[in-house]
Amino acid sequence: MINSQLTPDDLARAVRNVPDFPKPGIQFKDITPVLADPKLFAGSIELLTAGHIPGSLDAVVGIDARGFIFAAAAALRLNAGFVPVRKKGKLPFTSYEESYDLEYGSNTVAIHVDAVKPGSRVLLVDDLLATGGTAAAAAALLKKLGAKIVGINFLIELGFLNGRDRLKAYPVKSLIVY
Numbered sequence: 096m097i098n099s100q101l102t103p104d105d106l107a108r109a110v111r112n113v114p115d116f117p118k119p120g121i122q123f124k125d126i127t128p129v130l131a132d133p134k135l136f137a138g139s140i141e142l143l144t145a146g147h148i149p150g151s152l153d154a155v156v157g158i159d160a161r162g163f164i165f166a167a168a169a170a171l172r173l174n175a176g177f178v179p180v181r182k183k184g185k186l187p188f189t190s191y192e193e194s195y196d197l198e199y200g201s202n203t204v205a206i207h208v209d210a211v212k213p214g215s216r217v218l219l220v221d222d223l224l225a226t227g228g229t230a231a232a233a234a235a236l237l238k239k240l241g242a243k244i245v246g247i248n249f250l251i252e253l254g255f256l257n258g259r260d261r262l263k264a265y266p267v268k269s270l271i272v273y
């Protein structure tokens with residue numbers, strides 16, 4: 096335990112709010128200051144993986160793109176493999192796809208058909224929970240592969256968007272809730 100004194104409030108203080116990015120009316124939660132500080136980065140991984148015993152999971156699954164950063168570090172800490180859920184068209188091998196609606200249009204995420212074995216115990220990780228569409232689609236892909244999702248963990252949750260309601264079938268944990 097390198098940073099066991101660190102709290103979610105320490106992380107929250109470092110998250111930068113960027114107004115009107117990527118479009119007017121959206122307040123973007125910029126986690127790059129957390130990544131740039133070794134104590135905060137290590138502390139964020141410690142908090143994200145808390146309660147999971149190293150060796151108890153087969154994989155930590157990260158969502159394109161900022162989710163990769165946290166999920167990959169969490170996977171190393173938990174002695175688990177890392178599996179990417181990517182945006183459509185980026186994975187080279189045979190993949191399953193899952194689409195979900197956005198305010199305007201839709202998004203599609205994908206996973207390799209052999210990314211995890213049926214019955215695997217996996218932890219799903221992303222940087223931020225907003226409406227929950229992305230995480231719900233990633234969870235649907237994992238279910239299609241027969242994985243057991245032991246938890247879905249986020250650094251940040253925008254609680255006012257009620258994204259959690261779409262993930263009711265799973266234990267959801269967020270370090271910082273706005």
Ligand code: AMP
Binds near residue numbers: 160229
């Ligand atoms: P959603 O599917 O609505 O839950 O959106 C979650 C995904 O969009 C995550 O992968 C986030 O990285 C990204 N995202 C959504 N809203 C924000 C925001 N306000 N700041 C930073 N990232 C966001």
